[in-house]
Amino acid sequence: MAKSxxxxxxxxxxxxxxxxxxxxxxxxxxxxxxxGIEKGIAEYKKQQKAKARGRDKLRKQSLKLKSQQENTEQEENIIAHPSNAKLPWILLVASWVGFLSYALLNGQ
Known part of the structure; x- marks a missing residue:
């Protein structure tokens, strides 16, 4: 004990x-x-380290839970708005239809 x-x-x-x-x-x-005082101080320091480890563990669990919730929310947003993924394709098709109709009408 004296060595520690x-x-x-x-x-x-x-x-x-x-x-x-x-x-x-x-x-x-x-x-x-x-x-006796040394032993008391050593015991106090051990208790404080254990409390700090416990607080750190809770903080890490909280951060992990928060990031999992954020990931879940992001996935839900992607699933909830599938029409946004179709919008670029609709605009592309509409622009080609417009271009072809312009080219055909002005070409004649």
Missing amino acids: ISQETQNEAMKVAKATQKPSQTKEQTKLIAL
């Missing part, structure tokens, strides 16, 4: 232990208190 605790955390724990030290307290007792 950073030097900064150990120093901070020792400062807190010395700040709350009683006059009759020995150095050994102060070190034991500092170790």
Whole structure:
């Protein structure tokens, strides 16, 4: 456990232990208190990391769900408006009919 605790955390724990030290307290007792504080800090950091992972997981799920909904809406829009796909072909045929009728009428 001591290897996973950073030097900064150990120093901070020792400062807190010395700040709350009683006059009759020995150095050994102060070190034991500092170790308890270190463990508390390490546990707190673990909990915060777990909460952050949980929030990140929820955020990713939310983004994934949102993109799936957008894709579904886009597909529904394409299916709902099939007449838009026919419009260019209708205009092309109409322009050719107009061109041919103009060419035939002016050619005679």
